[in-house]
Amino acid sequence: MPQMTELDQVDVPQTKSADFDAFWAKTLKQCEDVPLNVKGNISGNVRDLTFDGLDGTPIHTWLLLPPEAKDRAVPIVVHCRGANGSRGKPADFSPWLSAGFAVISPDFRLQGGTTGSATPFDGDGKSGFWTLNLCDLPNYYMFCVWTDFLRAVRLARKIPEIDSSRIAVEGHSQGGGVALGLAALDRSVALCMADVPSSCWMEHRIETRSGGGAGIADYLAAFPERAETVRRNLSYFDNINHAPQITCPVLVSVGMQDVICPPECTYAAYNKIRSAKEMAIYPEAGHEGGRRAHLERKLEFMKRFFEKGN
16 A cells, blocks of 8 residues: 555656647537537426437436525535446435535436437447547547536536536546546536546556556557557546646545555546645545545535635
8 A cells, every 4th residue: 555655746747638728628618509408307306307418418317406495596516426326316415405505416328327328339338438439539438428527517507596606526436537527627616526536547547457447458458559549538538637727626535445546546636736625535445435424524525615705
């Protein structure tokens, strides 16, 4: 297990391509310009909705409002699930609702929920979602899901009951990696909570075959001639390249025994964040992270920054 002094000093060179910023600027404009086409029940505190991804895929999502929303605009958290989960059930979010926070929880397309994909993907997913259309950047799986969640943040801004100045993003593992990316890309995100995040120092995850990195390593073994394209395309979704652009407060967690998203990968991105930041360290935890104790810390973090007047 790495020592804390070593982790604090992890400084990994960025892998940004020359068009990295232009690519994401164009993508953000697309996410704003393409109509959301929201459908479903648009009243009540439990709303079963769909909104369109950039490719027209209906993304199934919950919009959940606390009782306070009938009297005033409330803060909201956009929840990003871990791999192979779904948008969950409304009862899953009772701690957030009880604290006075609204919730948006979308599916990750093709993962555990009811959301499919209008974009076809090569392969059968046996090497993991990281490899689907990996050599076709505009149709890459991760491009689809990151833009789905950028559009979920846009949805949050358009809900009348929501205070658009108090939008948080949070997630675990896959969702934690996406949350960091959202915080870097969308300036309307005012708070970020990323638990044992994926999408950090992907080169190292491939080399160590940790979590989704193992599937990418298998893919490269099968298609070594694609290595340059693979590494270039992955760089657009690696938070070592996004972290310096984050401007909002960030809470990150790490399990020191984690072999799926190793601590050194998390710190490779965390050490590049320049905004106010906190690290929650769980010495005996693996990829499960801090569980209930960390949920309580996230609720406290959100209350602290989103109290009126802050």
